[in-house]
Amino acid sequence: MEKILSKKNERVKQWKKLLTKKGRTAAGAYLIEGSHMVEEAIKHQAPVREYILSETIAQEDKNKYPHDKLYIVSKEIAQTISETGTNQGFFAVVEIKEPTKPETPEKPYLLLDQVQDPGNVGTMIRTADAAGFAGVILGSGTVDLYNSKVLRSTQGSHFHFPVFQNDLGEWFDWFKDEHVPVYGTELNKDAASYREIPAASRFALVMGNEGNGMNRKWLERTDKNLYIPIEGNAESLNVAVAAGILMFALYQQN
Structure with a gap:
């Protein structure tokens, strides 16, 4: 266990870098925040490199974590590495582990094409998990999985539910080879x-960008394009809401 009180400490600088995609890529790790997220990481045996507790809550909670990975920091440092207005004082650095693509798709997949709102992406990951899907693929132009707002919206689903970050083209090819319809x-x-x-x-179900919808090149490769009839006067549905309706309606387990 180590106590860090200076924001100029080199380890603090490394933690701050994890707030950017470039920093996460370089470190091969990302930062999670909040007691619930840290508990979910432990529950699902995520590869946690470091636990970070604010000194304001450390006295009560420090014995819950392995001391060889534990860092106690000042409340000023906690605020420096936090991306919320009022942080809880719980953080962890988690190693990025890419999920393994199965040999054949046994269940449905959700593909996201240039979806940019972190809350929408996190909500769709969480909903796909709840619906029993096999995984989610974040295509080019979609917000990074390890964006803090995405992570908060997943509520920890990404610890046990496969989320891939790949170009959608290879997935379209895979579904075609496996005779799986793409909607x-x-x-x-x-x-x-x-x-x-x-x-x-x-x-496979593809959801597109909040404002522009799906890229034309993907629309031309689908087996069928779907819409949700709107009975009232609303112009459209939020993409995460629409995805939830479609996922639960279209999936029938064997």
Whole structure:
């Protein structure tokens, strides 16, 4: 166990770098914040490198964590590495571990095309986990999985639920080779109401950017593009809400 009180400490500088994608990539690690997230990391045996506690709560909680990985910091340092207005004083540095792609898709997948709102992305990951999907693929242009707002919105699902960050093209090829239908989402004359699509145990669902929808090159490669009929006067649905409706409606377990 080590106590750090200076914001100029080299380890503090390294923690701050984890607040950027470049820093996370260089370190191969990311920072989580909040007692719930730290508890979820422990619960799911995430590869935690370091635990960080604010001195304001350390006396009560320090014995919950392995002392060889524990750092006690001043409340000023805690605020420096926090991305919330009022931090709880709980942090951890977690090693980035890429999930393994299975040989064949046994369950549905959710693909995200240039979805940029962190709250939407985290919510869709959490919902896909709840719906029983096999995983989520964050395509090019989609916000980084390890963005702090994404992580908070997942509520810890990413610790045990596969989330990939790849170009969508290789996944489209994989689904085609495995004879798995790919459904896009777009409102046009050729799109079908999701109610017309039989529920199935294997498929891929693509959700597009909040403002511009799916990229045209992906729309042209889908087996069918779907829409959700809107009965009221709302112009559209939030992308995370729409994804939740479609995931639960289209998936039928064997």
